[in-house]
Amino acid sequence: MSDKHVILNVNVLDLGISPVAWQLSGLPKDAVVCGDYFAEIGRIAERGTLDAFFLADNPALRENPRLRPGRALEPTTILATVAAATTHLGLIGTLSTTFNDPVELAERLLSLDHISAGRAAWNAVTTYNLAAGGNFGLAAIPDRGARYRRADEFIDVVVALWQAAADGTAVNHRGAHFQVDGRLPLGPSPQGYPLVVQAGGSPQGRALAGRTANAVFSAELSLSAGLEHYEQVKRTATEFGRSRDDIAILPGLITIIGSTNAEAEARYALARELQEPGHELSRLGAVLAHDLGQYDLDDPFPPHVLEDLDDPDAFSASLGFRESVVRGVADRVAATGGRYTLREALLEFGNGGHRRVIGSPEEVADTIEEWFRAGAADGFNLMPDGFPSGLEIFVDEVVPILRRRGLFRHEYTETTLRERFGIGPVHARAVVPAHT
Known part of the structure; x- marks a missing residue:
């Protein structure tokens, strides 16, 4: 190139x-x-x-x-x-x-x-x-x-x-x-x-x-x-x-x-206020192939959600996006000693891979x-x-x-x-x- x-x-x-x-x-x-x-x-x-x-x-x-x-x-x-x-x-x-x-x-x-x-x-x-x-x-x-x-x-x-x-x-x-x-x-x-x-x-x-x-x-x-x-x-x-x-x-x-x-952060905060409730939760759940609605937002991120899929070929969505997000969340979990919450993950990864x-x-x-x-x-x-x-x-x-x-x-x-x-x-x- x-x-x-x-x-x-x-x-x-x-x-x-x-x-x-x-x-x-x-x-x-x-x-x-x-x-x-x-x-x-x-x-x-x-x-x-x-x-x-x-x-x-x-x-x-x-x-x-x-x-x-x-x-x-x-x-x-x-x-x-x-x-x-x-x-x-x-x-x-x-x-x-x-x-x-x-x-x-x-x-x-x-x-x-x-x-x-x-x-x-x-x-x-x-x-x-x-x-x-x-x-x-x-x-x-x-x-x-x-x-x-x-x-x-x-x-x-x-x-x-x-x-x-x-x-x-x-x-x-x-x-x-x-x-x-x-x-x-x-x-x-x-x-x-x-x-x-x-x-x-x-x-x-x-x-x-x-x-x-x-x-x-x-x-x-x-x-x-x-x-x-x-x-x-x-x-x-x-x-x-x-x-x-x-x-x-x-x-x-x-x-x-x-x-x-500060102006950029305000622009992002406004967008989050305007979006449909539950959008980030459903979007991240779809990427990770898990229903995240069953977990408390302020509990530590559930580690089993990041485990390898039993059958990757049965996962119809993007494996590339899933791999990217799994790695990103896992890095945050490790960096915080397991204290990284689902709410924090939604803020960081809830709108795409x-x-x-x-x-x-x-x-x-x-x-x-x-x-x-x-x-x-x-x-x-x-x-x-x-x-x-x-x-x-x-x-x-x-x-x-x-x-x-x-x-x-x-x-x-x-x-x-x-x-x-x-x-x-x-x-x-x-x-x-x-x-x-």
């Missing part, structure tokens, strides 16, 4: 990562179905010379719409809108290998890469949401092993189609899940073809990332955990014959920023610099508590600090996302003539 600057993407989750983001934003809930909203977020990110605009996806109604406006627009539609509103900003869209067709997806993303002049990337995920399965006629979601076996072949087919577009050849694939004969009606994009991003934290997900991904969206809460994960994925990449520089490690970073630490910084612009910059210089991250996927203010304060107050420290660009110099991430170019392979 580039040693010139930290990679900084903005992860645009509805109106923000906070459960009361719509109240922090001052925008109507239906802003998330308006292209102008996403275009403006893209323009703010580009003003700060951020690397890319990152979109999640979940092809089902995800949350109670009375409480949170689950995003209803399809990712590549949003990214095409952002592409038209920006000139340099990368465009990373999440699309599932469980519910899509590889040929259609390959054409859709390569089309986005063409119209954006080489700024696109695909975040390949395996979906575990049962509601999404129902939308596609499934009574049950395939287990983790089955999802990743399909994902392995799916990514291979997509990349083969993209490479064939660069080569001017056809694909002839026969696999357990797909049979493909032919080629896309497109040639190579200005960067050859889109980058591949991976966000799985399970052993299968990390292996898939090491083999195929150009970037990994990880969930690590401590510097020590970040260092371990960084080395693990880089080492896996080399085991597949790749260079360590072929893959960027980008942890999620939740930011709650104020001009001062990503690292969170509540503080001034200097404190946010300090965290980014510490992880980058220590070798725990090549950059971050930023997750502001609420848009647009959470992103604006990062762009206006954190970015200048990073620039003064020599950690971030002052202007865009690369033309494609592949160049910006320091990934090598796509080369057309020589076509060997058939013997006659």
Whole structure:
């Protein structure tokens, strides 16, 4: 990866990562179905010379719409809108290998890469949401092993189609899940073809990332955990014959920023007052696979909740998030001699499995610099508590600090996302003539 600057993407989750983001934003809930909203977020990110605009996806109604406006627009539609509103900003869209067709997806993303002049990337995920399965006629979601076996072949087919577009050849694939004969009606994009991003934290997900991904969206809460994960994925990449520089490690970073630490703490306190009662308890319980409502909030955190799962494959949610939170809570329990309470855990871990910084612009910059210089991250996927203010304060107050420290660009110099991430170019392979 580039040693010139930290990679900084903005992860645009509805109106923000906070459960009361719509109240922090001052925008109507239906802003998330308006292209102008996403275009403006893209323009703010580009003003700060951020690397890319990152979109999640979940092809089902995800949350109670009375409480949170689950995003209803399809990712590549949003990214095409952002592409038209920006000139340099990368465009990373999440699309599932469980519910899509590889040929259609390959054409859709390569089309986005063409119209954006080489700024696109695909975040390949395996979906575990049962509601999404129902939308596609499934009574049950395939287990983790089955999802990743399909994902392995799916990514291979997509990349083969993209490479064939660069080569001017056809694909002839026969696999357990797909049979493909032919080629896309497109040639190579200005960067050859889109980058591949991976966000799985399970052993299968990390292996898939090491083999195929150009970037990994990880969930690590401590510097020590970040260092371990960084080395693990880089080492896996080399085991597949790749260079360590072929893959960027980008942890999620939740930011709650104020001009001062006190202002940031007040912003966080207000958000906790506004959220639905019991939200943190149910959210943390879902991550840990335990009903936490049976415990007294002021008793020591129940240690058995942190034990290994009897059958990890039966756990349908994210193993990466669970591993991250289990380690984080266990560290706190150990540091306090077992006096760490469930109430304290809810305050610290009740709203997600990503690292969170509540503080001034200097404190946010300090965290980014510490992880980058220590070798725990090549950059971050930023997750502001609420848009647009959470992103604006990062762009206006954190970015200048990073620039003064020599950690971030002052202007865009690369033309494609592949160049910006320091990934090598796509080369057309020589076509060997058939013997006659």
